[in-house]
Amino acid sequence: MINIIQTDIIEVYKKGNYVCIPTNGFVKKDGRAVMGAGVAKVMNDYIPGLDTHLSNHIKENGHKTGIIYERIISFPTKPVYCTNKKDLIKQPKFESKYYPGFLSIVQLILCKIFILL
Template identity: 35%
Template sequence: MREITGDLWDVHDQGFCIGVPTNGNCRRDGRAVMGAGVALAAAQLFPNLPILLGEKLRASGNHVYYWPEFRIVTLPTKEAWIRPSNLGLIERTAREAVHLADHNRLTTIYCPRLGCGLGGLAWKDVASVLAGLWDGRFIIVHPAA
């Protein structure tokens, strides 16, 4: 795992795949709840993504999913949107993301600091989990201070 300073959406605009933190909730209409942060930006840019993710959540549960048409990997950090992020779920997500990257031959995935914005976790805690699982294909992008 590496870290860089920058803007996640600028990286996406350059043609790279990005990781979008998500949760396991769906609305009554079946759409995944993507109402804040990076998830909201992704939902606004790709209006079909909440529909597609909602279908996956209902069919297979709160797991990592790849959307090549959007160059997005959804990365669960929360079970429910209203709850804080969970280090155990982030660890499972990190393992699933490695498997997904291997299976789909993804060479680079740029991600925000998972669980640290609206999720309420400290980066030092999350980084210690990810460092043991993620290799150089996973690049954490954080804004300049």
């Protein structure tokens, strides 16, 4: 049974619970994963270097659900890349066949697939 609560994720983590954070799967040139907004940013600010743990997980396993640090689960919500410019959060100033997945809107179908796995 899943218990859905509305609270501070850091407080849940401090109590020794597992937490699940939405991630987008993009690794920057400096080798760290993008964790620049929302719950991912909150946890990365709380645990410096979490972005490196996530990037290591992505490099070793692909962008898949998994434990990336002590009691922290990565939950992919965006594709690695996007081909449809209409599916982007903001329109880039460049034209491309492929756009980085972190620019795309959350794809609920990915969430449903990972929940079922």
